[in-house]
Amino acid sequence: MSEENTQKKARYITTTLPYVNADPHIGFALEFVQADTLARYWRLIGHEVFFNTGTDEHGQKIAEKADAAGQDRQAYVDHYAEQFNKLKGALNLSYDKFIRTTDEAHKQAAQEIWKRCAAQGDIGKKTYSGLYCVGDEMFLRDTDLVNGRCPNHPNVDPIQVEEENYYFKLSNYEEYLIEYLSDESVIIPDWQRAWALDFVKAGLGDLSISRPKSRVNWGVPVPGDDDHVMYVWFDALTNYISTLGWPNENGDFKKFWVEGETVQVAGKDQVRFQSIIWQAMLKSAGLPATDVVSYHGFINSGGHKMSKSLGNVISPYELVEKYGTDATRYLLLRHVHPTEDSDLTWEKMDEYYTANLVNGLGNVTARILKMCETHLEPFNFEPIDPTQFEGPMILNFQQAMDHIWDKIQRMDEIIAETEPFKLIKTDPEIAKNILVDLREQLMHVGRLLLPCMPETSKTIRAAVRANRKPDNLFKRLEE
């Protein structure tokens, strides 16, 4: 390690934690792959990286589902946690920690942050009464009601509830949040930041953060009150630091959260949780804010939200099964806009796969290495030099991929223009020089692909070193 590299800051990245009441969908896959690509890129340029993900496992909805299935609750969440953890293999994720909110250490951290907020005078208690929707785990206002029921759950009668709950005085942090959100670097994209700022400026109310155990008996106990458990969000958000060993304020927490650079990746529906509530909680507990939260859009299919009734749901496992791991990563990184909504259909994905991976990257690798294998001796390439990857923090994955595919297309053009396969018969020295140059360019592409398509990168680099045409990188789709 050079001196320059040892000076590089540690970097932390986390996804949000999926709530384990359903199988993983494509949105999570997008989030995981974005975070993973960034983590791999950082490691490549010499940063020490902590990449966190995991599962959010408390709350009434999960308790009810487990109970309805006649399953032990812990066994139920164990099963789902495993479903999500399996994505690690399917998508080739490199996370350092898979935290579960039912982990004992996490529960203690959640209780500790509660105590800190309470000590700061930010937690109170008051009586809530009204109609409550179990589906959303929230009180309904009169204006919410549609035919007397929750608009999101029109088949279930809301229940009349009167109960005393703890609340977090979010309004204490209006001024702080306005200051935090005025910094242009804290949210990507900027229009989400503007929205968050407007939201805070409009005034913040109290946030209910507990539920009586008599009604919801599946959560982290409220410190000093056996009758209540924490509202699932308050518990879940704490994972971003409990995963680092907090409340131990040394070790990884100090290295990554306090002294390092922190990035959270989340869906666009998360702005008020990640950039408002969570930041207020951190401030209340006397902890540093997140440096930047990047919000991705949603993936639609055929112009509609994915839904079971429309039959247009695309699952991450289906993608991996059809195209393979790296091709799935490619599709999510290059053909999904990093911050806006995107639309994917099987037809379009087939097209992207065939045009850019089979006919593009795969084919050009085969044609170059076939010629090299026949006409050149192997060359001993230097290992990857981290400095050649130095650059700004890349969150615009589409742009980065476009840059690589420009180079791929350029290689095809050079072959057609210089015709080394023809020249080798008349002027072998010139032809060999062209091939040496092409091989060098292919190696470069192989290296650039490392963060986004790790296995493909490895295969290409190994094949270039071996000076052998590899088996087809991407199989042609069957008719």
Added chain:
RNA sequence: CGCGGGAUGGAGGAGUGGUACCUCGGGAGGCUCAUAACCUCCAGACACCGGUUCGAGUCCGGUUCCCGCAACCA
């Protein structure tokens, strides 16, 4: 006048104030190293109206049409 996002060739998408790009599709050639792959050329687009500017898809104002969100939504 609630807030925000969007409108780019036949289709789907990129686009930092400076020759509008990519993939698919259409037409015409070329090549044989390669996964019937690849290359070249042709046709074809910045929703509408103003403004700023030497110069606008890009910045500003207005109009029309789509799409989200509107306090605890995973």
